[in-house]
Amino acid sequence: MHRASPGSPTRRAILAAALTALGAPRALRARPSGSAPASGAGDAPGAAPPLQVVASFSILADLVREVAGAHAEVHALVGPDADAHVYTPRPSDLLRVLGADLVVLNGLGFDGWMPRLLQTAGHRGRVLVASDGIVARRQGRGHDPHAWHDPARVRRYVDNLRDAMASLRPAEAPVFAGRAEDFVRRLAAIDAQARQALQALPRERRRVLSSHEAFGYLGEAYGIDFVAPAGGALAESSARDVAALIRLVRHERVQALFVENIADRRLLERIAAETGARIGGTLYSDALSAPGGPADSYLALMAHNLRTLASALAG
Numbered sequence: 409m410h411r412a413s414p415g416s417p418t419r420r421a422i423l424a425a426a427l428t429a430l431g432a433p434r435a436l437r438a439r440p441s442g443s444a445p446a447s448g449a450g451d452a453p454g455a456a457p458p459l460q461v462v463a464s465f466s467i468l469a470d471l472v473r474e475v476a477g478a479h480a481e482v483h484a485l486v487g488p489d490a491d492a493h494v495y496t497p498r499p500s501d502l503l504r505v506l507g508a509d510l511v512v513l514n515g516l517g518f519d520g521w522m523p524r525l526l527q528t529a530g531h532r533g534r535v536l537v538a539s540d541g542i543v544a545r546r547q548g549r550g551h552d553p554h555a556w557h558d559p560a561r562v563r564r565y566v567d568n569l570r571d572a573m574a575s576l577r578p579a580e581a582p583v584f585a586g587r588a589e590d591f592v593r594r595l596a597a598i599d600a601q602a603r604q605a606l607q608a609l610p611r612e613r614r615r616v617l618s619s620h621e622a623f624g625y626l627g628e629a630y631g632i633d634f635v636a637p638a639g640g641a642l643a644e645s646s647a648r649d650v651a652a653l654i655r656l657v658r659h660e661r662v663q664a665l666f667v668e669n670i671a672d673r674r675l676l677e678r679i680a681a682e683t684g685a686r687i688g689g690t691l692y693s694d695a696l697s698a699p700g701g702p703a704d705s706y707l708a709l710m711a712h713n714l715r716t717l718a719s720a721l722a723g
């Protein structure tokens with residue numbers, strides 16, 4: 409394959425150049441052995457070692473695991489509860505990317521730091537833009553990147569992952585197809601349950617405020633109006649913006665406010681206190697929760713968000 413062996417002069421030269429370009433500390437440049445792939449624990453005798461896959465953020469990494477199972481070792485560059493919009497790659501990310509058979513990004517401008525990282529690392533393996541082929545919602549002058557909140561669109565993500573994995577490991581194509589199908593079945597069950605719960609609520613009650621414009625797709629899919637501060641995250645709002653938000657919450661008769669796992673909750677608490685709107689709970693927008701938390705997989709995230717919304721709106 410494309411990968412040079414860990415100690416080869418080519419690989420060392422590439423790493424040194426890449427790390428220098430990122431301004432890495434000298435100690436790290438001198439010790440480029442951190443990316444040695446882990447041994448394929450749990451493999452059947454004679455099976456190929458797991459593919460090394462790097463995903464830009466935690467939600468995408470979970471989708472890869474769903475499709476690939478034991479056939480891939482997956483690493484998320486931006487982990488649980490962290491904001492991938494503003495991520496600055498670290499030197500260790502270069503090693504991950506350089507050693508990867510497949511790199512997966514969301515696209516639509518969400519993980520806009522990825523192309524430069526790939527270029528700097530000199531990655532020559534496969535790159536998959538998981539959102540390829542979806543019809544994206546317009547947002548401002550560009551597109552809303554948070555397409556994973558729509559179950560119909562995430563099926564396209566999973567199809568893309570299935571096809572990419574199958575092209576890297578053709579012998580395992582039926583395994584990936586079966587796992588993708590199983591995932592879609594479990595997602596459809598969550599979707600059906602949420603639709604039933606939300607349909608019981610009158611349309612004018614389905615109006616909520618969240619910290620940043622992450623839930624356009626979810627709102628469209630389930631008939632919920634998400635009111636969000638225009639063009640940015642709540643945490644960055646000025647005093648004047650806060651006053652405008654309070655007016656908005658009152659005027660739009662917003663039923664509930666939702667904290668996001670990647671954002672500061674203090675501002676929402678202030679708006680809740682001033683308007684009488686309730687805090688409906690925490691929604692997971694751009695990252696999973698830590699393992700063991702309420703949204704530590706994509707399916708758990710969707711089930712949690714939809715359940716939280718439905719019960720807060722039912723009031």
Ligand SMILES: [Zn+2]
Nearest residue numbers: 493554622694
């Ligand atoms: Zn976001």
